[in-house]
Amino acid sequence: MAVKKNLTIYDIAQEAGVSPATVSRVLTGSARVSKAKKERIEALIKRYDFKPNALARGLSETKSNIIGMIVADIRNPFYATVFLECEKVASRYGYTLMVCNTLGEPELEDIYLEKMYEQRVDAIINVGGRVDDLVSNIDFVDHVNRIANVIPVIITGKLDGSDCYRVNIDQMQAMEIVMEYIISLGHKDIALIGGRDNVQSTVDKRSRYKQLLKRYGINVRNEFIVEGKRYDDESGYECMQKLFALEKLPTAIIAINDFTAVGAMRALTERGISVPEDVSIVSFDNTFIAEVTSPKLTSVSYSYENFGEKIVHAALGAIRGEEVPRIQLIQSELVIRGSCAKLNIEE
Amino acid sequence: MAVKKNLTIYDIAQEAGVSPATVSRVLTGSARVSKAKKERIEALIKRYDFKPNALARGLSETKSNIIGMIVADIRNPFYATVFLECEKVASRYGYTLMVCNTLGEPELEDIYLEKMYEQRVDAIINVGGRVDDLVSNIDFVDHVNRIANVIPVIITGKLDGSDCYRVNIDQMQAMEIVMEYIISLGHKDIALIGGRDNVQSTVDKRSRYKQLLKRYGINVRNEFIVEGKRYDDESGYECMQKLFALEKLPTAIIAINDFTAVGAMRALTERGISVPEDVSIVSFDNTFIAEVTSPKLTSVSYSYENFGEKIVHAALGAIRGEEVPRIQLIQSELVIRGSCAKLNIEE
DNA sequence: CTTTCTCAAGAAATCGGTTTCAAGCATATT
DNA sequence: AATATGCTTGAAACCGATTTCTTGAGAAAG
Known part of the structure; x- marks a missing residue:
């Protein structure tokens, strides 16, 4: 019952008496496969609970289906909420998020940027690193741009001179x-x-x-x-x-x-x-x-929902090579609770 | 200056006048390379800011250097803190974390477990999914076990009958x-x-x-x-x-x-x-x-630090195939602030 | 009945690394 | 001088998918 060995499409192909290419076709739905073979393959996939290796697929498609996210500190509920909303949208499109906390340390931010590039994430979302820092040095902008040249980078700050997509709160x-x-x-x-x-x-x-x-x-x-x-x-x-x-x-x-x-x-x-x-x-x-x-x-x-939606859609659009607005603004509204009162006339 | 093309070790090898194998040796440090070639290769790597494709490396080594983490809701500071501490330890060992929120929905938890397996994460840490649920059904235990058979799974709950490593708060x-x-x-x-x-x-x-x-x-x-x-x-x-x-x-x-x-x-x-x-x-x-x-x-x-440390070390140990204790307990201490007082004698 | 078209499906190349194997060269040993 | 030893290094296989190219069978057309 339990499957110990890591199955591959070759195993499935062999057992189904077809070539690996045919299994792949069933997996991706990229081409027609005769009904008989398709059913046979699908049955085997289900039986063995086979899941294609995402690393191999990613290598082949030059696409990892991972979006990297850099936040300052996930314990801060602001970042946590933004992350959560982004995850909701991203997972709807088959993407998973990889998160890193800079804890306000510029070196960590640089390291994580590199790591994400190395992982070949499909896009990087940088929320609250140095992207909103007015005195952030040119080195950082250069670094970000070098990456933004290859992978779409979405930031929630300003970062003058950068080639990033911006989704900002107004x-x-x-x-x-x-x-x-x-x-x-x-x-x-x-x-x-x-x-x-x-x-x-x-x-x-x-x-x-x-x-x-x-x-x-x-x-x-x-x-x-x-x-x-x-x-x-x-x-x-x-x-x-x-x-x-x-x-x-x-x-x-x-x-x-x-x-x-x-x-x-x-x-x-x-x-x-x-x-x-x-x-x-x-x-x-x-x-x-x-x-x-x-x-x-x-x-x-x-609206965090809207925020996450805009951020991830910018990322997805950029990944697909579509035209994406360079700057988008998020509007706010006031949630009135009990901490404000009319000024007493006695001044 | 800016590098558009995605470089590979083949490019580096060609320019350095060596074989890709040699470049790989420099990259991994797995074997000796003559000083002259090593320096030439390293210079090129630095010059082009070359980073090996983690997907290819992962495929080859059957190892992704990613640890998956499932939490109930990252907005809850308890989970956020555990995550942060885990990240600190994991990144020290070259691992990155992939996070998913179940939001208390069993279906999401199942989906994310599958997704992580598909991504071939090296270990899965499940904090606060159904792992502490007394009425969690057998299907879930089965599901977890099927995965735990292939990838080490660390849980912070009990989950009777599961093959997971446990790190629990006492x-x-x-x-x-x-x-x-x-x-x-x-x-x-x-x-x-x-x-x-x-x-x-x-x-x-x-x-x-x-x-x-x-x-x-x-x-x-x-x-x-x-x-x-x-x-x-x-x-x-x-x-x-x-x-x-x-x-x-x-x-x-x-x-x-x-x-x-x-x-x-x-x-x-x-x-x-x-x-x-x-x-x-x-x-x-x-x-x-x-x-x-x-x-x-x-x-x-x-001690969240200790908690994260124990969780990630259990994961790393299991990845390396070392003997890891099936259960570890975390001790607590009281942080006294201002919300308690001696009982008035008047009762 | 022959020729052309269509389409399923396999062979093989590819993605970008790592690693085994074997060769080749220089040095040490007798 | 001849053999043994040790290193560096390249060729090639491999990891596990996708995809292009090609073949061959069956259907449609003449």
Whole structure:
């Protein structure tokens, strides 16, 4: 019953009394095979639970049916969700994903890029390596381009001068819906905490934040823009300490992501400041983190499904040699939960 | 500068004026090559940034250097962390991981198992598919065994009757340190919330929980053992509703995992019951979720590093045909944060 | 009844590596 | 000087599929 030996199409062919080529034809459906032989072969395939060796097939077709994915840290629910959505789409088309975590280390990212090329993956999706880094050096762009020359590379960042396909979140639009919501609640003292200067998405958000304040006739106060060291809850906590040092606290806080918001909330709770009664807080990414705080977090949601869909379709299109748009933007919407409130009139 | 064509060892060989065999020898280091030729070949490899085709190599060596990993849902930080740790170890040995999410769907798990076999992965790590399911049917065990006959399969569950290598968390010991801690704080009314009847790890925890209560001369109260529908925060929230229905609330709550604990905490906060002053709460897994609650959660930590290490080493050992222990247990330790307090004497 | 067309199916080349086998050359041994 | 020993190296087989090319049988056409 149990099959020990690794069967090949030669074994199947022999037992069916046909040539390996005929077995291959049945397997791929690439050409007609007489009904009798086809049935005989299919029966054997089923009986022995035969699966063609993907390495051999890949070598022959110069195609691995694997898509490589590089993320910063899969423990971060943002990346995990993007990955999951990509997997859903990819597997629908017969592709499997190979994942690597850079953990923010540039050397690892280089190594994994090489490894994926070596594995002859059919496409590489780079989410959150250095693809959104404003100071990423030319060497990296060169490296990526050398690979993008041979294998389609899809990135979710900017990476000036690269030959990659881009699927980006429209940070401007995302910030817009946040600001409009907060301002509609009557807030004027609005802080923007977290995020780093050299990250494109953060820079984009800050820039729109300032623009929108101006549009609504609100003064931009630089002390309300607090940079965070990382994108975790500790950073959020630290950012809040800087705000506490000011003589007057903002009435609303926009956090660069859910983690930062969580850290900020903890800092507030510790001081006995309650959310949303005293301070409103809103964030980006809408990961499940936003569900587990109390109150639950109002957060901007990118349609992850759509994100994964666009990314993988770009990859598949490029693999097939079709014309694929070089840049695609993902729109967001606000998921309103319990962390924001109308500003009290007492100011 | 940029290399468009896919180079092969034949190209390198030709340009170096040697045979492909010699290039291969340099590549694998499998045999001595004269210094002059070796240097010439290496120079060319570097110049053209040549990387041997892993598919061809894999076909020839009947070895893909890929390890397949099946998880339930990578968004769950428990799986994400296990995956990350496995990746760290695997990549140290030249392996890459291919990940698939079953999302709790048995059919997907079967499909992915097949796919991995087809890809000729060198080993399969199954974390949290049906491997810990007590009612998993015989078909599944058969399926796994058919594959385990050819490719080493490492599971983190029990799966009676399977030929897999097992690396398990010692649930008994984990529960022990939790109970000892809680009891040392003076608690006697201790609830155990969340988890499902058909999951081995949950059953193990419950069984030890009862044993330990008895050992400490505390009555087992069945209404304090609350089953959860899933392993998420909603389930934790729901479990708490059942406890609220009792006439007397327990003074300590053990949650089956961090998510469940978070849901429970939200339920408590809503009722104005404060943690840890009124109720202590402790959980399992020590994911980063435990860091983002206020107060931060006291949680049992499996050494994920050790876990990944043991899993991957089992895989590598089995691949090499070495003798590998069929079962290995992972010990836990308690990470004490702010969610538990000494029982007030007023009871 | 012969010629042409169609189509199933086998032989063999190919994908790009690794490895066995044997040859060839230089050095060591007696 | 003759034989034994040790290395480097190339030729060729092999891993397991796909695919092109070719053959041959049977059907259609004349």
